Amino acid sequence: MDRHRRALTPAERATRAATVAIPVAFLALFFAWPLVAILRRSLVVDGALDVPLDVLTASSTREIAWFTLWQATVSTVLTLLAGLPLAWALSRFSFRGRSLVEALVLVPFVLPTVVVATAFVALLPDGIEHTVWAILLAHVFFNVAVVVRIVGAYWGALDARLWDAAATLGAGPAQRQLRLTLPLLAPALASAASIAFLFCFTSFGVILVLGGIRYATLETEIYNQAARLFDLRTAAALALLQLAAVAAVVTVSGVLERRLGGARRAGRRPPRPRHGERVAVAAVVVVSLGLLALPPLALVVRSLQVSGGYGLRHFASLAETTPALLVSPWHAVLNSLLFATAATAIALGVGVPAAIAVARGSRGLDVTLMLPLGASAAMLGFGFLLAFDRAPLDLRSSLAIVPLAQALVATPFVVRSLVPALRARDPRLPEAAAVLGASPAQVRREIELPLVARPLAVAAGLAFAVALGEFGATVFVFRADWPTVPVAIFRFLGRPGADNVGTAMALCVVLMALVVAASLVSQRGLGRSAR
Amino acid sequence: MRLALEHVDVTLDGAGIVDDVSLEVAAGERLALLGPSGAGKSTLLRVLAGLERPSSGRVLVDGADVTALPAHRRGIGLVFQDAALFPHRTVAENVGFGPKVAGLPRGEQGARVEEALALVGLAHAGDRDVTTLSGGEAQRIALARALAPRPSALLLDEPLGALDGPLRLRLQEDLRELFERLSLTVVHVTHDVGEAFALGDRVAILRGGRVAQVAPPETLWAHPADDWVARFLGMRNVARDGDRATVTRPDAVRIGPGTGATVVSADRDGPFVRLRVRRDDGVELDAVSLGEAPEPGDVVAVEIEPTGVLEVPVWRGPLDSPASQG
Numbered sequence: 001m002d003r004h005r006r007a008l009t010p011a012e013r014a015t016r017a018a019t020v021a022i023p024v025a026f027l028a029l030f031f032a033w034p035l036v037a038i039l040r041r042s043l044v045v046d047g048a049l050d051v052p053l054d055v056l057t058a059s060s061t062r063e064i065a066w067f068t069l070w071q072a073t074v075s076t077v078l079t080l081l082a083g084l085p086l087a088w089a090l091s092r093f094s095f096r097g098r099s100l101v102e103a104l105v106l107v108p109f110v111l112p113t114v115v116v117a118t119a120f121v122a123l124l125p126d127g128i129e130h131t132v133w134a135i136l137l138a139h140v141f142f143n144v145a146v147v148v149r150i151v152g153a154y155w156g157a158l159d160a161r162l163w164d165a166a167a168t169l170g171a172g173p174a175q176r177q178l179r180l181t182l183p184l185l186a187p188a189l190a191s192a193a194s195i196a197f198l199f200c201f202t203s204f205g206v207i208l209v210l211g212g213i214r215y216a217t218l219e220t221e222i223y224n225q226a227a228r229l230f231d232l233r234t235a236a237a238l239a240l241l242q243l244a245a246v247a248a249v250v251t252v253s254g255v256l257e258r259r260l261g262g263a264r265r266a267g268r269r270p271p272r273p274r275h276g277e278r279v280a281v282a283a284v285v286v287v288s289l290g291l292l293a294l295p296p297l298a299l300v301v302r303s304l305q306v307s308g309g310y311g312l313r314h315f316a317s318l319a320e321t322t323p324a325l326l327v328s329p330w331h332a333v334l335n336s337l338l339f340a341t342a343a344t345a346i347a348l349g350v351g352v353p354a355a356i357a358v359a360r361g362s363r364g365l366d367v368t369l370m371l372p373l374g375a376s377a378a379m380l381g382f383g384f385l386l387a388f389d390r391a392p393l394d395l396r397s398s399l400a401i402v403p404l405a406q407a408l409v410a411t412p413f414v415v416r417s418l419v420p421a422l423r424a425r426d427p428r429l430p431e432a433a434a435v436l437g438a439s440p441a442q443v444r445r446e447i448e449l450p451l452v453a454r455p456l457a458v459a460a461g462l463a464f465a466v467a468l469g470e471f472g473a474t475v476f477v478f479r480a481d482w483p484t485v486p487v488a489i490f491r492f493l494g495r496p497g498a499d500n501v502g503t504a505m506a507l508c509v510v511l512m513a514l515v516v517a518a519s520l521v522s523q524r525g526l527g528r529s530a531r
Numbered sequence: 532m533r534l535a536l537e538h539v540d541v542t543l544d545g546a547g548i549v550d551d552v553s554l555e556v557a558a559g560e561r562l563a564l565l566g567p568s569g570a571g572k573s574t575l576l577r578v579l580a581g582l583e584r585p586s587s588g589r590v591l592v593d594g595a596d597v598t599a600l601p602a603h604r605r606g607i608g609l610v611f612q613d614a615a616l617f618p619h620r621t622v623a624e625n626v627g628f629g630p631k632v633a634g635l636p637r638g639e640q641g642a643r644v645e646e647a648l649a650l651v652g653l654a655h656a657g658d659r660d661v662t663t664l665s666g667g668e669a670q671r672i673a674l675a676r677a678l679a680p681r682p683s684a685l686l687l688d689e690p691l692g693a694l695d696g697p698l699r700l701r702l703q704e705d706l707r708e709l710f711e712r713l714s715l716t717v718v719h720v721t722h723d724v725g726e727a728f729a730l731g732d733r734v735a736i737l738r739g740g741r742v743a744q745v746a747p748p749e750t751l752w753a754h755p756a757d758d759w760v761a762r763f764l765g766m767r768n769v770a771r772d773g774d775r776a777t778v779t780r781p782d783a784v785r786i787g788p789g790t791g792a793t794v795v796s797a798d799r800d801g802p803f804v805r806l807r808v809r810r811d812d813g814v815e816l817d818a819v820s821l822g823e824a825p826e827p828g829d830v831v832a833v834e835i836e837p838t839g840v841l842e843v844p845v846w847r848g849p850l851d852s853p854a855s856q857g
Contacts, residue, residue, distance in 0.1 A: 426615060428611050428615040429615055429617055431580075431582050431602070431609075431611075431615075432609070432611055432615045432617070432676075433603075433617075433628065433632075434581075434582065434601070434602035434603045435580050435581075435582070435602050435603070435605075435607070435608065435609040435677070436603075436608075436628050436629035436632065436676065436677070436679075436680055437603050437604075437606070437629050437632050437633050437680055438603050438628070438632040439603050439632070440601075440603075442603075442632050443603075446628070446632070447617060450619050451617075451618070451619055
């Protein structure tokens with residue numbers, strides 16, 4: 001077939017330039033500049049280079065770095081073990097309710113970290129809720145979706161006849177798994193593992209809530225030093241270390257993902273499970289879903305538990321102003337909705353042009369845009385704190401700083417969910433419309449917009465959910481009289497008394513409902529135009 | 532509607548796709564653009580439709596220069612390869628798209644949709660989801676969609692390319708009948724010689740972005756411009772001798788009882804059998820036989836009708852054989 005690429009008109013060239021310029025400018029100002037501020041604060045003293053060797057080599061730093069590394073490694077291994085059976089069941093077989101199960105498995109991934117951590121506080125008996133086990137379990141809960149998504153998609157796209165061929169060549173069941181399944185899945189396993197590792201390595205909310213005073217990772221220690229002890233030099237030095245570690249992990253993960261190749265599509269519908277398989281698939285699905293449902297259920301139950309029975313008192317108390325916050329918890333909910341709306345608008349404003357540019361083939365931008373995803377949230381928050389504290393960009397007391405930070409975290413999700421849809425567009429459809437007499441404006445309104453409406457809604461819902469739950473960056477930059485829900489939950493958990501814990505649980509239930517509603521509405525609400 | 536291209540060049544990414552092409556299509560005439568992949572056929576179609584701006588040259592409609600006129604103001608219909616239906620709209624909404632953006636009253640829009648659907652023989656398909664259509668149905672709907680705004684010229688890009696077998700032949704018949712009924716000016720791109728000959732009053736053969744020959748099918752068959760064209764049209768009995776080539780049309784090769792040649796292969800193709808024979812002097816020839824056909828290994832006599840032997844120039848361009856381009 002002939003290849004068609006027209007010469008561009010000046011207007012089109014300007015639009016193209018804008019799709020690159022807008023995201024690049026945003027990232028330069030709100031991502032690169034804060035990172036530079038961290039580097040400057042950690043490496044420069046009185047205008048001279050001064051590497052903070054004392055902080056970097058201190059035994060406390062070594063201990064924290066070691067804990068960060070091993071908890072992430074163990075979390076990742078456990079996540080793989082927990083996710084593989086589900087990936088197998090969902091990708092190799094079709095059964096009634098499969099798509100529902102797939103959707104449910106993804107729910108933990110969109111839940112805010114603070115909510116997940118609080119759910120484990122609710123679930124685990126007193127005594128282990130603040131142990132390393134709680135941290136590991138919470139990480140597994142979170143990242144199972146990553147394994148199911150990445151490994152499952154890859155597994156499902158593999159031709160089932162490969163196993164049949166191996167069987168006819170004399171390979172038994174065990175040999176088939178060892179010599180065929182494992183090597184075939186290796187790239188997907190590596191990619192999923194690297195992403196899960198990254199999330200666990202930079203985990204913030206979970207460690208802060210569940211680790212208590214005993215356990216700290218580089219990420220939470222940056223917060224402790226900066227926000228609690230006001231030792232900005234130590235915080236910056238730790239951030240430097242974190243930056244180097246994250247850069248290394250992101251690089252490895254990027255290489256692994258590229259090796260995985262682009263999105264694959266399953267060639268055919270997988271078969272229904274037979275005989276023994278049916279039992280195995282049912283067991284895997286029921287047990288996995290049951291385990292995944294436990295923490296949120298525990299959260300709901302605890303939010304309803306009042307002294308001497310069950311009731312709605314914790315929810316009623318959300319309207320009361322408390323010493324824990326300067327405002328009532330309901331105010332925090334309103335703040336969160338407001339900030340998340342603004343953050344979604346910003347994330348779309350940056351992410352849509354960026355996705356258009358990436359879909360067009362701007363590889364460099366693709367990598368650049370994913371950086372904020374890798375750079376940990378707390379590091380971004382700390383960078384904001386350091387970068388925007390003086391004119392001309394003194395945003396310390398500005399309310400805009402919260403949605404800006406949240407948008408930075410949400411933008412990669414917008415880009416990621418839009419790019420495949422944009423790439424899949426058929427370039428002939430706008431042409432077909434033009435030939436039928438539609439003006440460029442009509443083409444956009446009648447053809448291009450409706451075709452991306454659903455992915456756009458999904459991206460917006462995802463950005464909104466991410467912004468609602470954002471904690472790591474927000475906790476550095478929020479204003480005490482304008483707390484968000486995750487910040488409020490953290491505050492309540494940090495105060496003694498069963499009532500405070502109960503209020504935190506109730507707030508978690510509200511936030512969980514909002515986040516799940518946002519992602520559901522965005523995916524189902526546009527059912528008609530979704531075809 | 533009269534269409535013309537004048538000295539059209541198209542350069543994409545620095546590479547010349549179309550090189551100094553001039554073509555005319557009279558009102559009501561049907562021109563087939565025939566050529567191997569990459570010859571620039573589809574690009575020419577896009578230039579006519581207004582989807583591609585030529586890097587130089589002019590596009591004329593009824594004598595007026597429309598080179599700078601965008602696609603949506605040209606009033607020329609285009610049927611895309613593989614239909615390119617709008618997936619988010621029903622069949623009726625697809626077909627009604629042109630009348631709708633033209634701002635016709637609602638009633639008139641509906642009438643146009645019914646009329647166009649009836650023309651392609653799918654009068655009751657309006658409510659269907661386009662994703663449920665078969666390949667042949669999708670192509671018919673694409674045709675109906677292009678006809679609904681009542682264009683005075685229709686362009687078709689490999690309209691039968693995705694179809695095969697009997698379905699292809701039937702749609703080809705339907706297209707021919709429809710073109711005659713509507714007396715449309717038609718430009719139709721194909722790489723299939725049979726389709727070009729069946730649907731084109733004239734056929735323009737493109738080779739490497741240039742026009743190799745434009746003529747009615749009979750003339751093309753009788754007088755191919757050079758040995759490349761002869762081979763592209765399916766004549767395999769080409770013997771080069773310096774600057775001239777001798778082309779023996781397969782229908783001029785008569786096989787009968789006797790001696791002098793051996794049958795190399797005999798392949799049935801529907802009602803006829805394509806034969807390849809080797810004469811005792813070593814020359815291999817293609818022949819066509821209706822009915823009783825000899826089998827490979829049989830010894831036969833070969834007779835050549837002198838009117839079927841043509842002398843043509845040898846093509847010494849970059850594309851030495853038609854197959855090297857595909």
